[in-house]
Amino acid sequence: MAAVEVADLTVHYGPVAALRGVSFVAEEGTTTAVLGANGAGKTTLLRSMTGLVRPDRGSVRFGGDELTRLRVEDVVRRGVAHVPEGRGVIEELTVEENLRLGGLWRRRSERDGFDAVFELFPVLRGRRHQHAATLSGGERQALAIGRALMSRPKVLLLDEPSLGLAPIVTGQLMARLASLSRDEGITVVLVEQNARTALSIASRAVVLNLGRVVVADRAEAVAADTQLRHHYLGF
């Protein structure tokens, strides 16, 4: 039983089709990269997986459970964490409050949760009591991911985590994401514009173009296919 199964997902914004019959599978404990140009439908895919957008057709299953028509907060409470485009850090709250919020529904012991996050992202420890508005781009990304991890998710969806980050920071971030998947057994679905970096840590890749799946294969295969890379991924 795969951790994530998306089948024939179709989403329209009015007359415009953002996703057409998208299907793919992500096995437990793997990292899947979702790639493609701007407007290919990557963000819409993630948003319809969590329920922020209602699909017109198709289904999304997490761990075998059909979650397609559930409310967002109920999908999340099944163990899915979604770090949205733009990070969604709540600026009016402090770093600690953001983190605490992430773990609230789990009612997990906070100290354990905080320790784990601070170990993964030491930069947050020093900024614990500061308002999130004061954080830099990389720190916000750390906070957003740390917050998602507070709920001990089984599936982690990330929308363009490297956006606006310096290359060095992106590299560090990706390394940490890889360790999450490897060491904690979290299933990671990673939407990225920066295809090269994403492919370096992913085991599978799904390439979207104009709302359709062009290729779904092992990451090495996609990285090796130069024609595909040039055509859809820009490198």
Next chain:
Amino acid sequence: MALPGTTGSAGTSGPAGARGRMPAWVWKLRLPRQPMIRHLVLAVAGGAVLFGITSAVGSYDDYQVAQIGFTAVAIAGLSLLTGANGQISLGQGAFIMVGAYGAGMVLVHTGLPVFVALIVGVAVSAAAGVVIGLPASRLRGPYLAGMTLALAIGLPALPLKYSSTFAGEQGLSINPLQPPGTVDPQRWLAWYVLLAVLIMLVLMGNLMRSRFGRAFKAVRDDEVAAALSGISVMRTHVLAFAVSAGAAGLAGGLRGLATGGVVPDAFSVALSISLLAGMVLGGTGSLLGAWWGAAILVYAPQWATSVANSLHLRQGQGSNLALLFYGVVLVVVVLLVPSGVQGALRKLAGWLAQFAGQPSQLAGVSTGTVVHKGEEGP
């Protein structure tokens, strides 16, 4: 005034049996395409029908038609401001008061003819609309609602404070219109009111179809885009306030004529809220809808009193019942039928037209749509 009677067919797919019985030219009748002329035609047609109705009914009914008339123009002004231009105003009653006192003072202190007094009333209210519209143009949503609410509550205190000029609580006493010959005074009043109101509505309708009207809606839907395309947001908002206040001013002047006096008590917050209710019920943004709303506002208290009587409720519970009716209907209409009576009629006409295979002609008659993007913040 909402007459689908002049709707015609555009194609050949009318019901065959009916076509056979009517002369061919009936099916080619159509409202003129030019909006200015279309409004004139509608007004004349509506006026003719109303003339017929008022001539046929009794004195008290004529009085009520007059009431519907000036209430409708007040609601139409509000519809323009709130529906077409998106500025929520809870202060229409205050502008009605300004117009009432404006016209009233002319009538009481000078010998000028009635229509001059009415024009003065309109001018004074429009000026007040500019004065209020200037600061109001910087406000949005609840901040604007709050300011206009405060206006509605505070302004009626002015005539009380300057009671020597404005005859304080007693108010101004206005002589009724003198009808010619043996015409019943209430009937004459109704005709006078309807003429004035129809003229104002035609002017407003034409304004809505002009570039100013388009500017109102553009600013309502997306202020930044409108500004970027060269529209002055502030001037547009102020113009909308001025026109809306002018319409209210006419309503005030006519009201003074109808009731024979101008008293500060009559212009309470309740008036402003009931006008808002009438606007929503009739159909926000629709000039025709203003008539439905006005009719509801005029007849509901009577109906409520008779219901109260048949239920043997205490004295004065009739007005409470009317208010309860307003409140509940407001909530229910917004939840279930947001576009009010006019919107429902339009939909109905659309279905019927589809059923008969003809496009609906009613679509062009309103001044705007209910659905508009919300604005929030100051």
Next chain:
Amino acid sequence: MQRFVDLTLNGVTYGMIYAVFALAIVLIWRATRIVNFAQGAQAMVTTYIAATLVEHQANYWLAVVVALASGLVIGGVIERVIVRPVEKGPVLNPVIVTLGTLVALEALAGIIWGGGLRSFPAYFSQIGVVVGKHRLAFSHFDIYVLVAIVSVMVLLVLLFRFTPLGLRMRASAFAPEVARLLGVRVGRMLTLGWALAGVVGALAGVLVAPKLLLSPNFMDAVFIYGFTAAVIGGLDSPLGAVVGGLATGLALSYVGGYLGSTLEALGALAMLMVVLMLRPQGVFTRVTSREV
């Protein structure tokens, strides 16, 4: 001098009532971006309920508790049933819907309890306290009013800053979509916000009723002035609500005392216009730029 002191004390007492009412308005605004025009009418209904209990020999404190509890329920029900369907969509709709509720509640109260004035017990003495040679316009009852209101404010601060529930409510107000992604049941938090505002309004109602006498419209002025206070302070700012409330209470007290009570409403209008012209977003709100 005595007059000034009396007017000031009077202004502070009423100011705190406007302040706590303004807090209720701000609470709802922050949660749902809506001004609840029916806030005053809700408080009127709960006060009538308490008055009915007292008239049937119930204990004052029991009546107050019942008023607060019914405020909670009424507030929550109104959000869930009437306001929820129009929370998204044109801004005009929540205004109309809450105004309709206001009108309906006042009419209903008139039908059920009649339009006449009723008294409401104060429990504490309303006679001015004597200090030195002067009798101040400040009584034990006024002290109780201030204590009650300040306690409620402190409780609210504690709730929002230090409890998980408060954290969830703040998150639901600041960033509802993100809060959903963190498993927060945002809908419930919004209903709770309205319910809490209902409790606060109910408290304001029972505290001001002994001074104003009960009638179906008696909370209208409190709503207007509370709303004025909230707008002056900035609809997003609880601190602004408190400061605005005190400022409004004091200003109206001086205007009414020195210029005559007919000008009170005009005084509020003038304050509102001045603030809105100089600083449209309110005194305590941080200006944020609009995204195009």
